[in-house]
Amino acid sequence: MQEKQSATATEMAQVETIIGRILQIGVVFSAIVMGIGLVILLATGDSGYAGHTVPLTMVAILVGSWQLKSYAIMMLGMYCLILTPVLRVVVSIYAFYKERDHLYVVITTAVLIILMIALAIGLTGK
Amino acid sequence: MIQTALIMIGVGIFAGIAGAILGIGGGMIITPILTLGMGLNIKYAIGASIIAVIATSSGSTIAYLRDNVLNLRVAMFLEIATTIGAIVGALLTGVLDPKYLYLLFGCLLVFSGWNMYRKLRRGQEVLQRVEPDKIASKLKLNGSYYDKAEMKNIDYQVENVPAGFSVMFGAGVASGLLGIGSGAFKVMAMDTFMKMPLKPSSSTSNLMMGVTAAASATVYFFNGSILPGIAVPMALGILGGAVIGSRIMQVLPARWIRIVFIPIILYIGIQMLGKGLGVHF
Numbered sequence: 001m002q003e004k005q006s007a008t009a010t011e012m013a014q015v016e017t018i019i020g021r022i023l024q025i026g027v028v029f030s031a032i033v034m035g036i037g038l039v040i041l042l043a044t045g046d047s048g049y050a051g052h053t054v055p056l057t058m059v060a061i062l063v064g065s066w067q068l069k070s071y072a073i074m075m076l077g078m079y080c081l082i083l084t085p086v087l088r089v090v091v092s093i094y095a096f097y098k099e100r101d102h103l104y105v106v107i108t109t110a111v112l113i114i115l116m117i118a119l120a121i122g123l124t125g126k
Numbered sequence: 127m128i129q130t131a132l133i134m135i136g137v138g139i140f141a142g143i144a145g146a147i148l149g150i151g152g153g154m155i156i157t158p159i160l161t162l163g164m165g166l167n168i169k170y171a172i173g174a175s176i177i178a179v180i181a182t183s184s185g186s187t188i189a190y191l192r193d194n195v196l197n198l199r200v201a202m203f204l205e206i207a208t209t210i211g212a213i214v215g216a217l218l219t220g221v222l223d224p225k226y227l228y229l230l231f232g233c234l235l236v237f238s239g240w241n242m243y244r245k246l247r248r249g250q251e252v253l254q255r256v257e258p259d260k261i262a263s264k265l266k267l268n269g270s271y272y273d274k275a276e277m278k279n280i281d282y283q284v285e286n287v288p289a290g291f292s293v294m295f296g297a298g299v300a301s302g303l304l305g306i307g308s309g310a311f312k313v314m315a316m317d318t319f320m321k322m323p324l325k326p327s328s329s330t331s332n333l334m335m336g337v338t339a340a341a342s343a344t345v346y347f348f349n350g351s352i353l354p355g356i357a358v359p360m361a362l363g364i365l366g367g368a369v370i371g372s373r374i375m376q377v378l379p380a381r382w383i384r385i386v387f388i389p390i391i392l393y394i395g396i397q398m399l400g401k402g403l404g405v406h407f
Contacts, residue, residue, distance in 0.1 A: 037358060078354070
């Protein structure tokens with residue numbers, strides 16, 4: 001029992017290291033994108049849009065980012081940040097799979113599916 | 127504009143440090159500063175606090191995962207309850223009178239505050255039963271973490287899994303229905319009901335908070351509740367603050383964190399009871 005527990009602990013540590021690393025990459029990436037947007041906004045004093053308008057569709061955000069509009073880049077960075085927890089769940093599924101913990105592959109997949117349903121309900125506007 | 131950005135970065139650093147240590151979203155700190163301090167519309171304050179929760183969660187989870195403080199299995203297992211709860215809560219909007227939820231959760235938080243106070247008096251942080259809980263063993267929820275304050279590895283057991291799961295479901299409903307950050311509820315479910323030590327409870331709550339918030343964040347993101355000029359410098363500040371906070375938390379004695387946590391949990395609880403009873407203060 002004791003041996004089994006410590007084996008689980010070591011595996012768990014490895015799994016957590018992998019997830020931590022991928023999460024770190026995601027967070028640093030979104031921080032850099034948000035930072036670039038903020039620097040452009042502060043340097044030019046221009047949001048890239050008229051008045052207080054904020055780009056609200058994915059297309060507008062991507063096109064605006066390509067044109068180096070500060071608000072668009074900032075929104076893109078925030079969108080990446082919103083996706084980091086979802087990324088965490090996806091990577092966890094893979095990590096539990098690697099460690100052959102089928103129970104937790106099922107549990108974590110269930111979380112992802114429920115999350116997707118929540119996202120879909122949210123997008124259609126409740 | 128630069129002034130606003132600097133203020134928001136500063137507010138963010140503070141909220142990030144506090145949120146990472148306590149396992150609660152930054153919403154409780156961010157919302158009053160934005161609405162009362164800066165006169166921002168509540169709609170934008172809610173949008174900013176959703177971003178704040180995710181930034182706190184993602185910023186602190188990096189260190190908590192690397193240093194093995196949090197319990198990933200507990201997080202994923204309980205996440206089922208919070209995400210289903212969040213959907214149920216969103217669907218119940220307009221059907222269920224939020225009054226009863228405020229009363230129920232207000233009572234739970236006050237009870238939890240009292241329970242934390244007793245734990246503090248007893249000075250016992252870790253549960254060690256001769257006979258481990260059956261459900262917890264089956265789900266492999268028992269864990270261990272290295273406490274940098276005590277400089278030793280601490281094994282702990284988890285119990286009352288169904289009770290913790292139910293509170294988490296309720297926390298999900300509350301966050302979906304009332305739009306309140308459920309970090310305090312999550313810490314309460316793990317610490318008070320499942321008898322986990324405070325540090326794994328708070329760090330696991332941090333990981334879970336972001337996942338629950340991500341579900342509703344896209345709604346706010348695309349409906350224009352999020353102002354980039356406010357939310358971006360705040361998020362950057364929070365990410366930095368959360369990275370610092372997740373390091374401070376590990377070297378702080380659990381006792382100290384509990385001492386800070388008790389008045390906060392009592393304050394939120396009493397505020398909710400007030401809302402449920404229709405009293406404003």
